[in-house]
Each structure stands twice: as C-alpha cells, then as structure tokens.
Amino acid sequence: MARWAPDARLRLVVAAVDLFGEQGYDATTVAEIAQRAGVTKSTFFRHFTDKRELLSAGQAMLSDLLAAGIAEAPAGTTALDAVAAGLRRAATAMGPINHGLGPRIDAIVATSTELQERSLLKEAGLAAAMADALVGRGVAGTPARLAAEMGVLAFTRGFADWSQQADADADALAQAAVASLDELRLAAAALT
Template identity: 60%
Template sequence: MARWKPDARGRLTVAALELFTEQGYDETTVAQIAERAGLTRSTFFRHFSDKREILTAGQELLSRLLAEGVAAAPADATPLDAVAAGLDRACGAMTDFNRELGPRLHAAIEANEELRARNAMKSVGMAAAIADALRRRGVSELSAQVSAELGVLAFGIGYRRWSDVSRADDPGELITHTRAAFAELRSATSALG
C-alpha cells in the first residue's frame, strides 16, 4: 500500500464517509476504510483513534479558533459581537474540502444514534470553548453560556446551508451563511420578548 501518497487524513475521511453512506456506519470497519483510501490500518491509527473520531476530528481546531476569535474581539464588543468574531475566525479555516464532505457527514450522523450523540458532545465542547473565552473577557456565566450556545447553533446552521448546495449553485463562503444564521438567531431571540 502506498503510504507516501499525500493527505492520508483527508483520504481516510473521504473513504470512511463513502463507506458509511454505501453500507452504513456499523457495518464499516477500519480495515475497509484503510483499504478504500489505499493505506494501511496502522496509517489509519496514526490519524484517528477509531472510526468515530473521523466524524468529530476537527472539534479541537474549531474550538480553538472560536475561542481565539472571541479573545481577539475589540474590548468594547458585546458578548454576541465577540461570538461573531469567533465565528468569523472559525469559518475562515473551512475549505471546499469541508464543504464537499458536509452532505455525507450529515447523512452518516443522522443514520446512527451513537454518532448523533457524539456530534452533540462536539457541540457541547465548542460551546464550552466559546463560553470560557467570554468569561475571560469578564462576561457573566449565564450570558457567556447563552451567547456560546447561539454561536454554536449559528455555526451548525451556516455549515449545513453552505455544504448542502454545490459551489456552482452557491459560490458563497461559509462565513456568509454563518453570519446570516447568527443574525436570524439574534433577531429571533429579541422577538421572544
């Protein structure tokens, strides 16, 4: 097997999502994923601890980028404006590769209870990173938590909208969709009374 080919992690991710779509998550093995990617099982385990991790592998990076964006917001930014800065920073790291994987990723998660639970934990981790960054800015616990949850919800909505259409049909960037989702959520919360 050709271990020297570039982007093993990306190839493993694509192979896994293809197999999850074709035969289901539970029926897919690590050996099948590695074979489809043209790699060895040991190469798989250098990149992922198990097949579940493929679906949540970017959580640490996203959480870090969200927190860095919140921290870098102007000192006079409101909590929601600081979250918007975090969203902008995280969106900037997403590429066309992430966009292309979106529909397969969503399908795999929706088809499996364990993956839905793992994805929910990913959201909890991202919200915790945002809330921690807000608290370091002096935001109260409750305001930090609510702002963080809205930010994660906006990111999820924006990512889904962005990845569910092809670049040909919508050449827009993730940041555009996420900003629109965040504006909609802010408007919805203010309308609650």
C-alpha cells in the same frame, strides 16, 4: 501501501465517508477504511482512536478557531459580536472538501443513535470552547454560555445553508453563519 503518504488523515476521512455512504456505518470496518485510503491500519490508529472519531475529525481545530476569533475581537465588543468574530474566523478554515463532505456526514450521522450522541458531544465541546473564550474576555458565566450556545446553533444552521450553495467559498459560510446569529439575536429579543 505507502507508509508515510501525504494527507493520510484527510484521505481516511474521505474514504470513511465514502464507505459509510456505500455500505453503512456499522458494516464498515477500520481495515476497509484504511485499505480504501491506501494506508495501513496502524496509520489509521495514529490518526484516530476509532471510526466514530472520523466524523468529528476537525473539532479541535474548529474549537480553536472559534475561541481565537472571540479572543481577538476588539475590546468593548458585545458577547454576540465576539461570537460573530469567532464564526468568521472558523469559516476561514472551511474549503471545498468541507463543503462537499458536510451534507454527506450529516446524512450518515442521522442513521445512527451512537453518531447522533457523538455529534451532540461535539456541539457541547464547541460551545464550551466559545464560552471559555467569552469568560476570558470578562463575560459572566451564564451570558457566556448562552452566547456560546447561540454561536453553535448559528454555525450549524449557517453550515447547512452554505452546504446547499453551489461553489460557495469561506466568505459565504461566514455570511451564512453570521446571518443565522443575527436571526437568533432577533428571536431572543422577541422573547422578552
């Protein structure tokens, strides 16, 4: 095994998703994941604390991109328009690997209560990052949290729609997520 092979983190994620799909999450060991990825167990642990973390590997980057897009939205932008800017920015990081792995990861998460809980924590982290960015723009706490939660729901729905499209690119993800946010905006307006 190559000690410092390139793209070890991505190879570990792909190997884990393959193995989880083949033999189940619980039956798959860290040693098997490392072997499939062509790395050592110590390399695995340099990148991940445990096998659950593999399924939320991009969360920190996604949170940062969402927050950066919100922060960089033009002055005077509404909270939801700033969230839309965050969704567009986050979409720029999504490529073919995300397109292919997304539905497979969702299927694996659906098989385990533990993974479903972890997924909810991931969503809460994304919402917190967006809410903090909105508060940083001067949006009050409750509206910031509501806009952020709508942003998470829009991203999740947009990602699911995007994953079903053949050969969809990052622009298609941005469009799907923003369209979902617009639907949520209309639905919220109908509540009053």
